[in-house]
Amino acid sequence: METITLSSLIPIFPELFLAISAMLLLVIGVLKGNSSTRLISWGSVIAFAIALLIMTKGGIDTEPALNNMFVQTSFTFFMKLLVMAGLITSITLSVQYLYQDNIIRFEYPLLALFSGIGMMLMISANDMLSLYMGLELQSLSLYVLAAIHRDHIKSAESGMKYFILGAISSGMLLFGISLIYGFTGSTNFELIGTTLANELSLGAVIGFVFILAALAFKISAVPFHMWTPDVYEGAPTSVTALFALVPKIAAFALIIRLLFIPFASLHDQWFQIMWLLAFLSMAVGAFAGLRQNNIKRLIAYSSIGNIGYALIGLVAGGEAGLSAVMVYLTLYMVMTAGIFGIILCMRRDGYGVTDISDLAGLSRNTPWLAYPLAIFMFSISGIPPLAGFFSKYLIFQAAIESGLYTLAVIGVLTSVVASYYYLRIIKTMFFDEPDDKFDSTIESSRKLIIGLSLFVVVGFIFNPSPLIEISANAVRGLF
Amino acid sequence: MINFSILSLLTFLPLVGVVFILLTRGNEERVTRNSRRVALYTTIFNFILSIYMLVNFDGTSADFQFVEKTEWFPALGLSYSMGIDGISLFFVILSTFLTPICLLASWHSIKTRVKEYMIAFLVLETFMIGTFCALDIVLFYVFFESVLIPMFIIIGVWGGPRRVYSSYKFFLYTLLGSVLMLLAIIWLGMNVGTDIPTIIEANSIPFHVQLWLWLAFFASFAVKMPMWPVHTWLPDAHVEAPTAGSVILAGVLLKMGGYGFLRFSLPMFPEASEYFAPMIMWMSVIAIIYTSLVALVQEDMKKLIAYSSVAHMGFVTLGLFTMTTQGVEGGIFQMLSHGIISAALFLCVGVVYDRLHTRDIARYGGLVKNMPKYATVFMIFMLGSVGLPGTSGFVGEFLTLMGAFQVNTIIAVFATTGVVLGAAYMLVLYRRVIFGEQKNKDAAAMPDLTKIEYGYLVPLVLIVLWLGIAPSYVMDKVAPSVEKLIGQYEAGLTISKGGK
Numbered sequence: 018m019e020t021i022t023l024s025s026l027i028p029i030f031p032e033l034f035l036a037i038s039a040m041l042l043l044v045i046g047v048l049k050g051n052s053s054t055r056l057i058s059w060g061s062v063i064a065f066a067i068a069l070l071i072m073t074k075g076g077i078d079t080e081p082a083l084n085n086m087f088v089q090t091s092f093t094f095f096m097k098l099l100v101m102a103g104l105i106t107s108i109t110l111s112v113q114y115l116y117q118d119n120i121i122r123f124e125y126p127l128l129a130l131f132s133g134i135g136m137m138l139m140i141s142a143n144d145m146l147s148l149y150m151g152l153e154l155q156s157l158s159l160y161v162l163a164a165i166h167r168d169h170i171k172s173a174e175s176g177m178k179y180f181i182l183g184a185i186s187s188g189m190l191l192f193g194i195s196l197i198y199g200f201t202g203s204t205n206f207e208l209i210g211t212t213l214a215n216e217l218s219l220g221a222v223i224g225f226v227f228i229l230a231a232l233a234f235k236i237s238a239v240p241f242h243m244w245t246p247d248v249y250e251g252a253p254t255s256v257t258a259l260f261a262l263v264p265k266i267a268a269f270a271l272i273i274r275l276l277f278i279p280f281a282s283l284h285d286q287w288f289q290i291m292w293l294l295a296f297l298s299m300a301v302g303a304f305a306g307l308r309q310n311n312i313k314r315l316i317a318y319s320s321i322g323n324i325g326y327a328l329i330g331l332v333a334g335g336e337a338g339l340s341a342v343m344v345y346l347t348l349y350m351v352m353t354a355g356i357f358g359i360i361l362c363m364r365r366d367g368y369g370v371t372d373i374s375d376l377a378g379l380s381r382n383t384p385w386l387a388y389p390l391a392i393f394m395f396s397i398s399g400i401p402p403l404a405g406f407f408s409k410y411l412i413f414q415a416a417i418e419s420g421l422y423t424l425a426v427i428g429v430l431t432s433v434v435a436s437y438y439y440l441r442i443i444k445t446m447f448f449d450e451p452d453d454k455f456d457s458t459i460e461s462s463r464k465l466i467i468g469l470s471l472f473v474v475v476g477f478i479f480n481p482s483p484l485i486e487i488s489a490n491a492v493r494g495l496f
Numbered sequence: 497m498i499n500f501s502i503l504s505l506l507t508f509l510p511l512v513g514v515v516f517i518l519l520t521r522g523n524e525e526r527v528t529r530n531s532r533r534v535a536l537y538t539t540i541f542n543f544i545l546s547i548y549m550l551v552n553f554d555g556t557s558a559d560f561q562f563v564e565k566t567e568w569f570p571a572l573g574l575s576y577s578m579g580i581d582g583i584s585l586f587f588v589i590l591s592t593f594l595t596p597i598c599l600l601a602s603w604h605s606i607k608t609r610v611k612e613y614m615i616a617f618l619v620l621e622t623f624m625i626g627t628f629c630a631l632d633i634v635l636f637y638v639f640f641e642s643v644l645i646p647m648f649i650i651i652g653v654w655g656g657p658r659r660v661y662s663s664y665k666f667f668l669y670t671l672l673g674s675v676l677m678l679l680a681i682i683w684l685g686m687n688v689g690t691d692i693p694t695i696i697e698a699n700s701i702p703f704h705v706q707l708w709l710w711l712a713f714f715a716s717f718a719v720k721m722p723m724w725p726v727h728t729w730l731p732d733a734h735v736e737a738p739t740a741g742s743v744i745l746a747g748v749l750l751k752m753g754g755y756g757f758l759r760f761s762l763p764m765f766p767e768a769s770e771y772f773a774p775m776i777m778w779m780s781v782i783a784i785i786y787t788s789l790v791a792l793v794q795e796d797m798k799k800l801i802a803y804s805s806v807a808h809m810g811f812v813t814l815g816l817f818t819m820t821t822q823g824v825e826g827g828i829f830q831m832l833s834h835g836i837i838s839a840a841l842f843l844c845v846g847v848v849y850d851r852l853h854t855r856d857i858a859r860y861g862g863l864v865k866n867m868p869k870y871a872t873v874f875m876i877f878m879l880g881s882v883g884l885p886g887t888s889g890f891v892g893e894f895l896t897l898m899g900a901f902q903v904n905t906i907i908a909v910f911a912t913t914g915v916v917l918g919a920a921y922m923l924v925l926y927r928r929v930i931f932g933e934q935k936n937k938d939a940a941a942m943p944d945l946t947k948i949e950y951g952y953l954v955p956l957v958l959i960v961l962w963l964g965i966a967p968s969y970v971m972d973k974v975a976p977s978v979e980k981l982i983g984q985y986e987a988g989l990t991i992s993k994g995g996k
Contacts, residue, residue: 381609395645400671401638410634414572414682422679429675436671440648440664448652448660478638485571 021083028079028089031068031097032137038064039130046123058112058126065101065108065133072097077494085205086147091494093141095487096270099347100140103263104133106354106466111255113460114361118369120166120253128165129259132158136267140274145194145204148271152190152235156183159264163252175251182234182244190231196224197279209279217282225280229290232275235268238328239297242321246309249317254369257313258357261320266346269327273339276331277495284334291332296427298325303434312360313371315438316353319397322435323349326412329424333415339495340488341411347484348408348477352393355470358463359390364456373442378451386455387446389471394443396474398436404477411485501564502549503578506542506588507625510595510618513538517615528610532603535614539596539621546592553585555973558980560631560693568635574690577631582977583758583828584628586970587751590835591624594747598740600952601843605739605850606654613654617740620646624748628755631692633681636759640752641674647741647749655736662729662736669729673719680712684764696763699988703767710768713761720753723776723813724783727806734802735855739846742798746805747839751831754812758828762816763981766988773817777900777907780817783810784914791921797845797855800925801838804881807914808834814911815896819985823899824978825971830892832970833880833963837889840877840956844870847949848929851942857925862934867944871930873953878926880960882919888963 026033042057042064049056072094081088108129115121135155142148160183164176198204200221201212213221234241249257276287302322309315327349330342363370380387396403409432416425477484516538517531553561560579568576580588599617606613623646626639644667652663681690683705688695701709719726730750734742762769784807791803808830815827847870848863849855864871880887883894893915900908934940945953963970 380612400645401641406638406641410678410682411572413679414686417679417682418686425679426676429679430672433668433672433675437664437668440667443648444652444660444664447649448663481569482571485569489571 025080025082027075028082028141029087030075031072032134032141034071035064035068035130035134035137038067039127039134042130043127046127049123051121051123054115054121054123054125055112057123058108058115061126061130062105062108064130065105069098069101072101081143083147085207086144087138087141088143089141091491092274093270094494095343095491096140096266097137099266099350100133100136100263103266103350103354104129104259107255107259107262107357109462110258110354110358110361110466113463114253114255114369117364117367118166118253122165125162125165128158128162131155132162132259132264136264140267140270142271142274143206145197145206145209149187149191149194152271153187155264155267156187156235159183159260162256162259163248165256166253169253171251172253175248178244178251179248186231186234186241189227189234193224193227193229193231196220196227200224206274206279210281213280214282222283222286225283225286226290228275229272229287232268232272233294236265236272236324237321238294238324239301239321242298242301245321246314246317249320250311250313250371254313254357254361254371257316258353258361261316261353261357262350265320265324266350269324269331269342269346273331273342273495277334277339288332291328292421292424295325295328295332295424298322298328299428299431300325303431306435306438309438310373311371312363312373312376312442315373315442316356316360319435319438320353322431323397325431326409326428329416329421329428330412332424333412333419333421335415335419336489336492336496337411337418338415339492340485341408341415343488343491344411344484345408347488348404348473349397351470351473352397352405355389355467355474356393356397358467358470359386359393361463362386362455362459365453367456373445375452376442376445377449379446379455381451382454383457389467391443391446392471392474394439398439399432400436402478404474407477407481501562501578502545503562503580503625503629504564506545506549506592507578507622507629509542509545510538510621513618514615517611517618520611531611531614532599535618536596536599538618539592539599542621543592543596546589550585550589553580553973555582556976558582558976563631565631568632572634573685574634575632576635577691578626578629578635579631580629581980582974583981584755585973586828586832587628587748587755588625590751590832591621591628591748594743594835594839595621595624597839597843597952597956598743600948601743601846602738602740603948605846609653613650616646616650617744620650620744624744624752627752632690633684633692633695633760634690636692637674637678637681640756641671641678643749643752644670647745650741651733651737654738654741657736658732659736662732665729666733669726670719673716673726676712677716680709683709692759696984699766699984701765706765706768707771710761710765710772713756713765714772717753717756717761720756721750721809721813722753722806723779723809724786724806727783727787730806731799731802734805734842735796735798739842739849742802742842742846743839746801746842747835750805750809751835754809754816754827754831757813757816758824758981762819763984763988766985769817769819769985770989773819774904776817777814777904780810780812780814781907781910781914783807784814784911785917788914788917788921792917792924794921795857797849797857797925797929798842799855800857800921801841801845804918804921805834805838807918808838808881810914811893811896811911814907815892815899818896818899818903819982820899820902821975821978821982822895822902824982825974826892826895826897826899828974828978829888829963829967829970830896833888833892833960836956836959836963837877837880837887840953840960841881843953843956844874844877847945847953848942852939857928859936860929860939861932861936862930862940863942864930865934866940866942869944869950873945873957874930875926876957876960878922880964882922883915886961886964888960888967890964891967 138151160180166172237245306318396405399409563579565577630636787806794800815823
């Protein structure tokens, strides 16, 4: 056992800082009560911003910390960057919503903060134990968040569903980890990797499949997607935004690290599983979304489909495939941030509305919401010249490079099917007769987020290289 | 020679107009008036610019001219590269010519959301010109596919009663075809390159791969043309689109399919083209005869012209896949001529539709009495569509049939019957609308052409006649590029045959 020195903790500084800030903010919250919700929200945003700075200063490829349980590479750096950006965005988006819907609880931003710490730990985990701790920290915080509107029956229901199914998946994860430990004698990623490369036992494969199933649940890949539409619909909209923006990215990062570090030698096994997950997710995401009338449910199916596309990149593997995944996830997050920024503005007479038909005629009475949403919708269905086209382009390019022709053809065909429901939203806003206007009190921070994501979605075509190069760079840190 | 990036200027100038429209402030009436004017002036200026380009175009050269190339996406080897040759030159001119005409045609007929309408048309113009100028396949795809966005909005917002259905059908149909092409483009990009001239020169794709790639490109272009049996979106889209939407659709968007065959399928996959040519020619013949027969029984004027478009595009594909000089030149000429004539016919329908708000042929009759000038103009376009010598329609059909006779007599004979059928349905349409007794009072009371209508119809009349009488101005500029294309095609065939 080596002794812990301050310098050996450098890679984990951002997480430590966030944990300390979370405790301090918690104390403030307990002392000042729910009236401090706004203060704590902005406090959490600032904490994330400072943690971002600390992480940038700390650099990458440092020595592993905490007895080789925690690593920081260019890959984890990039993914944590996304997670923090996503959390900053979703907390910012939520502040006004909490007050409007009277969910004024200081726990809200704190739970988001804790879940963020969990996600960051899980991305950087280099050991099954630290993985599990990070994963549980984020899951438990998110269960509570889903049910935070506890007087509201749908919110309570969605929290309950999420918790029960999530608990089952955690159980599977633990079971898988124990099998892996039993058959390889280690919980450390690298040691598992070398052991499995030398000798592949059936027990380890079974354990691996359990782990994979649990993580497929976290990214809501079909057939482990059942919870997603209900939780997305039932949770308060700002929480849905958080769910759509962040946890899947963290879980995806974890899957990538697991598949390419400890389980790299099981490539033949996971290749088939992931192929099937990608195919099913794209198909279900496209077809099940066709008949949805609630925009939150629709986005849930859309996110299932989009995970399917990201999985194509994962199946393709290699530098091209994985950097395509990262570009895809980044741009997906940007688009989702904009979309939820707009969904959160859908309020009439002080109440949030979430039916697609509520958007009727939006282009005529609130064009400045309708046009961005239409652009996001065209983008997410992959129509050039918007950013969504390029993220799909990279994914399909990776697929074709690795000879996954079937998956690529299925992918483009399902994207045509899915474009139908995105078009439906545009049709409702532009072709239908106007409904009553939405309430017009919208915080400037939300406008800023919509504006920023619009800028990225439209402007990506002019200079796509930086993101692609950063992603490619990050992926090199993985191998 | 021109020493500035004229193609980029042409392509993106309409977007400058969009910026100006977005900047207009004031009450609604003022915004409406200003945005109409800004859009019109921008497109007219763009047209003048394109004429300047035409004058400076070296008609004796078969190379790409006004070439621009800058890095765009270095990580993936994509570049922003533009250039035109004799094949694309006139499609660019067609786009810049028809857009101001469309705006004039919607001057009074579009009353709601004028600002958005003008923006949609300007954006559409950018994408259309970009499609014909792009020399990088991915750049081409970006422009080609972006066209869907403004067109979807134009049909859906300003269209007729079944606009929603038609706009979906248009969008999804075209998208379905294009995504397969996207995969083929990606394959080409990975294995050969993305620069169009380089791919053509390389000529290195094995036959069995060519077949797949050819089919993927075919899926997209056949839908866009549209070829029988994937033409069913076109009548719906035409009927529901506003007049100007139909004009652009028939005048320019359909030509993207034919242009695609010329730019990609034929030179890049010569062996596959040769392999599939009989299939295409038979499909074209079926299209010509079948859709002509369908057109005969239409009661809706726009639907009739829409079906006639499919038939005329059948001549185009027939001509292109003969791979003879006459056939290909005829196909190109037929596309240009159809671009003008069908656009003009849709405008003629628009003229009476604006007055009576119906496209039902039976509601009209005897218009020659109260609208003599209209009857004259309509007659010229009708005869052009029939292919009367002296109009542009004749040259295209004649050349394509000449090409077809050299390759396959039976097909050519069948296709020729299409000319007869074409005369039948157009003359029936003309007789029922223009001659006969005046059954309906409201139709009999319609005033003749207004000044604006004159303004956009007369140039079209002149062009139809000019191209019919003196096609050589266009043909001389097209010919070198066609020769080069056929040379590349034949080189592709001999190299592979020698290698076998």
